Amino acid sequence: MIHPPVPHNEKERLKALHNLNIINSDPEECFDNITELASYICNMPISMITLVDETRQWFKSKTGTDMCDSDRDVSFCSHAILEPQNFMEVEDTHKDPRFHDNPLANDGDNPIRYYGGMPLLNSAGMALGTLCVIDTKVNKLNEHQIKALKALAKQVETLFEARYKNFLLEEARKDLDDHNTLLKDFAGVVSHDMKMPLANMVLTADVIKKKYGHLLGEDGKKYLDQLKRSGLNLSDYITGILNHYESEKLANTATEEIDLHNLLEDIIDLLGIEEDCEINFPKKNVNIKINRAALEQIFLNLISNSLKYNNKERIIIDIGFEKQGDFYVFTVEDNGIGVKQEEQKEIFKLFSTLSILDRKGNKGHGIGLTTVKKLVTNLGGTVKIKSELEKGTKFTFTVQAT
Structure with a gap:
């Protein structure tokens, strides 16, 4: 058995995979529909959407098997992702030097004798996993089946991209909510703290005008009136902000x-x-x-x-x-x-x-x-x-x- 080598861009590939935030997520009908369709079109008993992380391949969706994951060292998909643009087909695993003594190929009850996998790429062209079909006997896909499997793989990639964008939007929404909460708290604290000094300013202007207006002259009174109007306008402004955030x-x-x-x-x-x-x-x-x-x-x-x-x-x-x-x-x-x-x-x-x-x-x-x-x-x-x-x-x- 030949262990799959690590891709040259493994660090970036794993980062892209984890950014997808999909590993260990719950089953989703949109993915399950694709594996069921792939199994039907290719006339294969098993179909899976796999994702290859640091130590294992994990199945986002599967048809015809109860397995949830397997070790990366023995996984077929770890070989498939080494050539991201190409469909990998192994008609008989017992005749392939990479897999002839692979434990999955020699499972007594359900041996993997046929494997066909199309790498699943992100928008940057990094292979995150595969859409694959498996048989317990020697098999081969025809040209139309391979074309259909590639088309289904594109649909999976589209779902991955939509999921990633939704994740980014959700993170942005949470960040916006956090900032909005901080802004509300800031507006509330500042507004409440400013209303009393403003009220004092308006009251002081009235007191000065009443007690010392005769000493200030008409210009002095005019300035006091302007000061009072400014204070009242700012007070109205603050009241408006408070009403808005408390609405x-x-x-x-x-x-x-x-x-x-x-x-x-x-x-x-x-x-x-x-x-x-x-x-x-x-x-x-x-x-x-x-x-x-x-x-x-x-x-x-x-x-x-x-x-x-x-x-x-x-x-x-x-x-x-x-x-x-x-x-x-x-x-x-x-x-x-x-x-x-x-x-x-x-x-x-x-x-x-x-x-x-x-x-x-x-x-x-x-x-x-x-x-x-x-x-x-x-x-x-x-x-x-x-x-x-x-x-x-x-x-x-x-x-x-x-």
Whole structure:
């Protein structure tokens, strides 16, 4: 018996094999279908997808045998991978000097007398194992059978490549989840730690203006007002970040039955509206079972936007509701500034800001509508915008009914 030599690229080959993350994996139907088909086409009792590691050949899939692996030193596939591009056929193992005294070829009950194997390559051309067929008697494949076996081997290679890409995607997803968790934690810690100093800064500006405004003059008061506005804007920005990263928690809270008009009244009270504003509720009040906390946050963001991005003396906001099949459909429509057509597709992206200023001359932070979309998506719905400059904006969002 001749022991198979080690391939010249063994280190790289083994690395590619282990990167596939397939050794000792569970059986998979897609591979089993191929070995069954190979056995049928080649009219052989045994067919296997083998992978050759440091010390053994392991069978990812097998038909016609109960074996799970065998020593690499006696394996036929370890010889086949030495010529990655070629089909290896041994018509009679007893007449081949490599295998005539091989223990597998001389097994009293199930001797391997015929072997045909096509190496399985990765995208870099390294042989990881073989798709092989085996018989307990002398045999030979015809031209069509060999061609079919090679085609099946290509299918196995495609499955290996898809598996590897899926593995990389899963690793990337885990890495992204880890980074996202760190970002959430960082945003939460930093935001909470910054809110108190900002509140102190705003309060201090008010105190200084009240106690020492007469000494500062008009310019001094103006600077204090700018300082206060900057503090309030940054505080709003931080609140938006916190709401965005905590939106998943809101979406996971329990559903409850609510009175829609009562919910909207509570939201208006929370907003403390000072502008001349008319808010029209849905004509027909309804009781619906829904995630109250998430819906409240969605309406807070949308109504707040309708108030801020409005240059009319009298702000008008119409809120609509209807049930369509398995979904609740809500609308929030205003007579505000409107959004440019080219900006509408970007409006739901995090930190994407519009070219327009709000009612107080401030630029938005690009967080509120991203939070709305995230909440709506987590509630099984969609959100869309319809807007025309100087005429107003209408947001329509759906929530899956429970």
